[in-house]
Amino acid sequence: MLFICILLLSLGAIFSLYAPGLTGKFVLDDYGNLPPLFDSLKSSGFWYGVVGGNSGPLGRPLSLLTFALQVDSWPNPYYFKLANIAIHLANFILIFFLIRLLAPYFSTRLKSNSYNLFAIAIALVWAILPIHVSTVLYVVQRMVLLSTFFMLLGLVVYVIARDCWIHGQYGRALLGFCFTLLMAALAILSKESGLLIFAFLICIEQLLSSKKPISNPYLKRGIYIILCVPLVLFCFYLIHIKFVEGYNVRPFTLSERVLTEARVLWIYIQQIMLPKPADLGLYHDAFEVSRSLLEPLSTLFSCLAWLIVFVTLVWAAVKKKVQIFFPMLWFFSGHLMESTVIALEIYFEHRNYLASLGIVLLICFIVFNLFEKVHSAVLKYIFVGVMLIYVGIITIVLQMQTRLWGNPALFNYVHATERPSSIRARALLVDFYQEQGKPKEAYKALEDIERDFPDEPALYFLKLQFLCVYPSWVKSPSVDSYATLLQYGAFSNGAFKSIEDLVDFKSNKQCESVSYELLLKSVRILKLNKQYAHKYYFLARFESLLYLQMRDLNGAIRALESIPNRGYDDAASYARLLASAGSFDAALRAVDAARKVIGNGIAMQKRRDELNELESVIQDDIKASK
Numbered sequence: 310m311l312f313i314c315i316l317l318l319s320l321g322a323i324f325s326l327y328a329p330g331l332t333g334k335f336v337l338d339d340y341g342n343l344p345p346l347f348d349s350l351k352s353s354g355f356w357y358g359v360v361g362g363n364s365g366p367l368g369r370p371l372s373l374l375t376f377a378l379q380v381d382s383w384p385n386p387y388y389f390k391l392a393n394i395a396i397h398l399a400n401f402i403l404i405f406f407l408i409r410l411l412a413p414y415f416s417t418r419l420k421s422n423s424y425n426l427f428a429i430a431i432a433l434v435w436a437i438l439p440i441h442v443s444t445v446l447y448v449v450q451r452m453v454l455l456s457t458f459f460m461l462l463g464l465v466v467y468v469i470a471r472d473c474w475i476h477g478q479y480g481r482a483l484l485g486f487c488f489t490l491l492m493a494a495l496a497i498l499s500k501e502s503g504l505l506i507f508a509f510l511i512c513i514e515q516l517l518s519s520k521k522p523i524s525n526p527y528l529k530r531g532i533y534i535i536l537c538v539p540l541v542l543f544c545f546y547l548i549h550i551k552f553v554e555g556y557n558v559r560p561f562t563l564s565e566r567v568l569t570e571a572r573v574l575w576i577y578i579q580q581i582m583l584p585k586p587a588d589l590g591l592y593h594d595a596f597e598v599s600r601s602l603l604e605p606l607s608t609l610f611s612c613l614a615w616l617i618v619f620v621t622l623v624w625a626a627v628k629k630k631v632q633i634f635f636p637m638l639w640f641f642s643g644h645l646m647e648s649t650v651i652a653l654e655i656y657f658e659h660r661n662y663l664a665s666l667g668i669v670l671l672i673c674f675i676v677f678n679l680f681e682k683v684h685s686a687v688l689k690y691i692f693v694g695v696m697l698i699y700v701g702i703i704t705i706v707l708q709m710q711t712r713l714w715g716n717p718a719l720f721n722y723v724h725a726t727e728r729p730s731s732i733r734a735r736a737l738l739v740d741f742y743q744e745q746g747k748p749k750e751a752y753k754a755l756e757d758i759e760r761d762f763p764d765e766p767a768l769y770f771l772k773l774q775f776l777c778v779y780p781s782w783v784k785s786p787s788v789d790s791y792a793t794l795l796q797y798g799a800f801s802n803g804a805f806k807s808i809e810d811l812v813d814f815k816s817n818k819q820c821e822s823v824s825y826e827l828l829l830k831s832v833r834i835l836k837l838n839k840q841y842a843h844k845y846y847f848l849a850r851f852e853s854l855l856y857l858q859m860r861d862l863n864g865a866i867r868a869l870e871s872i873p874n875r876g877y878d879d880a881a882s883y884a885r886l887l888a889s890a891g892s893f894d895a896a897l898r899a900v901d902a903a904r905k906v907i908g909n910g911i912a913m914q915k916r917r918d919e920l921n922e923l924e925s926v927i928q929d930d931i932k933a934s935k
Contacts, residue, residue, distance in 0.1 A: 312425050312426075312429075315426075315429060316402075316405070316429060319401070319429060319432075319433050319436075320398055320401070320402075322433075322437075323397070323398060323401060323437060324394060324398060326437060326704065326707050327394045327397070327442075327445060327711050328394075329708070329711045329712045329714075329715040330390060330442070330445075330446040330710075330711040330714040331387050331390050331391055331715060332715040332716070333386065333390065333446060333714045333715045333716070333717060333720065334386055334720075335384070335389075335448060336591065337449075337591060338449045339386075339447070339448045339449045340806065341802065342362075342364055342376075342449050343376060343384075346358055346362065346373055346376055346377065347377075347380055349361055350377055350380060353915055353916065354915040355377060357915055357916065358373070358377055359373045359374045359377050360373075364452070365500065365501045366501060367498060367501060369452055369498065369499060369500055369501075371495060371498045371499045372452040372455050372456075372499045372500065375392065375455060376389070376451065379392065389448045389451075390445075390446055390448060392451065393445050393447075393448060393454055396451065396454040396455060396458055397436065397441070398436075400436075400454065400457055400458055400461060401433070401435070401436040402432075403458065403461035403462060403465060404431070404432040404435055404436070404461065404666065405428050405431075405432040406428075406465050407461060407468070408427070408428040408431045408432060408670075409428035410465065410468045410469065411468065411513070411516060411517075412424040412427050412428055414516050414519060414520050414521075414631065415516075415631065415632060415674070430673065431666075431669055431670060431673055434672075434673070434700065434703070435666050435669045437700075437703055437707050438581060438584075438665055438669070438703065438707075439584040439586070439589055439703065439710050440577075440580050440584060440661055440665065441658075441662060442589065442707065442710040442711060443590055443591050443657075443659060444658065444659040446711065446714045447591065447659070450659050452499055452500040453500060453659045453662050454662070456496045456497075456499035456500040456502060457496075457662055458496075458499075459492045459493075459495040459496035459499060459503060459506075460492065460493075460496045460503055460509065460663065461663075462492050463488070463489040463490075463492030463493055464489075464506065464509055464510065464513060466485050466488050466489050466492070467485065467486070467489040467510060467513065468513065468517070469485055470482045470483075470484070470485020470486050470488070471485075471514075471517060472521075473485060475521055475523070489506075489510075493506045493507065493539075502646050502647060504539060504540070504543055504646065505643060505646060505663075507536045507537070507539045507540055508540060508642035508643075508645055509639065509642055509663075510536050511533070511536050511537070511642070512635060514532060514533070514536070515631075515634070515635070515638070516631055516635045519629050519631050540645075543646075547650070547651070552651060552652065553652075555651070555652030556652045557840075557843075558652075558800045558840055558843060559652050560598065561598045561655070563650060563652075565598050565600060566650070566655065567649065567650065568599035568601070568602065568608050568612070569596070569598050569608070569655055570644075570648045570649065570655070571599070571611040571612050571615055572599060572607055572608055572611045573596070573648065573655060573656050574611075574615075574644065574648060575611050575614065576588075576656075577658075577660075577661050577664075578668055580658070580661075581661060581665045581668045581669070582668060582672065584706050586709055586710065589658070589710055590658075590724055591658075591724075591733075592728045592731040592733050592734035593654075593656035593657070593731070594654065594731050594732065594733050595728070595730035595731040596656045598655065621633065621637075622634060622637055622638065632671075632678075633671070633674075635667075635670070636668065636670040636674065637667060637671065639664070639666060639667030640664050640665075640668055640671075641664075642667075643660070643664020643665075643666075643667065644660060644664055647660045648660060676696060679692070717744070718741060718744060718745070720737075721738065721740050721744070722737070722738065722741045724737050725737040725738035725741060726738070729761075732758060732762050732765060735754070735757075735758045735761075736758065736803070738751075738754045739751045739755050739771075742754060748775075748778070748779055751775075752779070752783065755768065755771055755775065759772075763794070764798050764799045765794075765798060765799060765803075766795050766799075766801065766835060766838070767803035767804040769786060769791045769794060769795065769831070770804055770808055770831070771803075771807050772786050773786070773807075773811055773823050773827075773828070773831075774807060774810055774811060774814070776820075776822050776823055777811065777814050777819065777820035777823055780822035785822070785823075788827055788830050788831050788834070791831075795837075796834050796838050797838065798840070800838075800840035804841075805844065805847055808851050809851065811823065811828060812828075812851055812854050812855060812858075815828070815858055816854075816858055825855055825858070825859050828855055829852060829856070832848055832851055832852050832855070833852065835848055836849065836852070836871075845871075845872065846875070846876065849868050849871050849872045849879075850868075850869070850878075850879060850882075853865040853866075853868035853869050853882070853886075856868060862886060862889060862890050863890065866883070866886045866887060866890060869882060869883040869886065870883070875902070875903075876906055877906050877907055880906055881900075881903045881916075881919065881920065881923070883903075884896050884899035884900045884902075884903055884920075885923065887899055888923070888926070888930065891934075893927055893930060893931045893934070896927050897924065897927055900920055900927070903920055904917070904920055
């Protein structure tokens with residue numbers, strides 16, 4: 310009964326610490342993922358909206374499903390953040406169960422009547438780590454939270470199923486193993502990093518084998534083969550898709566990323582153990598890249614430190630020192646995908662959501678062993694007091710962060726002023742002044758950003774937005790003077806959002822001060838930029854929409870024709886435009902081409918129906934024209 314009370318109090322404490330963040334706003338990728346989803350739900354139906362995502366190779370349909378079920382709450386972020394906190398609380402409970410099951414394997418000194426307390430202490434420290442704020446309160450990171458939920462559920466059931474196998478309950482064991490595989494599939498469909506469940510399973514199998522090895526050598530090898538196969542297949546997948554080409558739009562190479570991550574991982578560990586509030590958050594896009602082992606010099610020291618860690622790991626594995634081996638192997642497993650060779654951005658805190666459990670375990674093992682060696686009662690009280698102060702500091706930092714996330718104006722101002730080298734953070738200052746009703750200060754902040762970041766085409770389109778809203782005092786930028794920037798500038802997703810807003814402004818007659826000719830010329834020059842080649846279809850789509858607003862049907866058709874491999878939306882739009890122009894035979898061929906890129910499944914039925922209806926209309930038009 311006492312344990313249940315402690316568990317309930319822990320849940321209440323975690324929720325109360327995160328509750329101040331519920332009043333925050335959507336940020337960054339929230340805008341790139343949620344509006345398209347809800348637009349798709351309206352235009353193409355519920356199930357296509359769920360399975361038609363493009364956030365990752367698999368579309369992350371389970372995560373999108375949870376967002377779609379909250380469509381009535383859009384665009385209020387409160388209930389989206391509340392759902393995230395609820396999943397975080399569920400993960401806290403699953404962490405408790407997992408550690409409770411593994412506790413007997415960690416230490417012979419730990420008494421059986423202390424397992425519950427040990428597990429809840431680990432889970433609670435993990436749940437209140439300040440580094441998790443940018444995962445829990447960042448709505449789109451529901452994908453990480455949900456994927457972790459399914460991974461943890463699969464891991465818990467695997468430990469139970471393996472114990473059943475050891476005790477001869479083979480039917481229950483096989484059922485549990487199948488359930489684990491199902492959870493792995495659901496984790497992957499929430500976010501591709503769910504594949505890491507197999508790496509975590511290898512960690513757990515290593516731990517369990519230290520005390521309860523599977524006697525059958527063939528079965529033991531079979532388990533490791535089954536767990537390794539998905540990871541090996543993923544490596545082949547990376548080679549197949551030529552993952553190195555992803556570095557074409559990054560300001561760093563593959564080798565530079567690997568070197569930089571050697572430093573980043575140490576910073577992650579520091580932020581887990583001793584969080585520094587000023588360095589927490591989302592805006593790390595200006596993180597210094599390691600150009601070589603000596604540039605910066607900290608790269609060399611980081612690599613040498615990791616070499617020592619790996620030697621220690623090998624020693625711990627040979628000597629079966631699971632209290633050292635297991636936590637660090639867990640941490641590395643959590644970073645196998647997003648902190649190694651894939652061309653992702655350098656630094657994001659959400660990559661530590663489950664990986665951080667390894668560091669928490671290591672800290673707790675060290676503390677436990679030190680406590681056991683202290684024999685003086687007074688020293689033990691002092692030791693406990695120091696630990697409580699540490700947890701108190703962690704709690705205060707967490708509360709500071711959640712309050713910051715819950716105050717949008719303060720969030721913008723603090724991040725903008727504390728991260729002057731981050732263009733994303735600096736852009737928040739523009740939003741801050743806008744929300745304060747100070748447009749001239751906002752424009753001045755934008756000009757300051759442009760001065761410090763001269764290689765960003767997105768800033769040009771932001772200036773055009775200001776021209777739309779404040780034509781009386783904003784000077785029209787000359788597209789010719791920005792031509793070099795547009796054609797050779799750095800890639801930025803912000804450019805697409807700005808262009809989309811401008812197209813909407815023009816559609817709603819809210820931007821008479823920016824001509825169609827200027828916008829079209831700007832977009833056409835940006836299409837020549839090789840950094841934007843992988844998103845060429847977006848630019849061509851915007852160009853087509855602008856031509857349609859000008860009632861230039863042929864121009865709109867030419868824009869869509871320029872897309873080399875049209876997806877369904879562009880292919881269907883192209884067919885409609887051809888039909889509107891009276892090119893019926895070409896329109897029918899375009900309908901057939903659109904059918905080839907629909908895909909299969911019940912969720913695609915609406916699209917098939919749309920094309921059948923379009924084909925029928927074209928056939929009727931052909932008959933009417935004869």
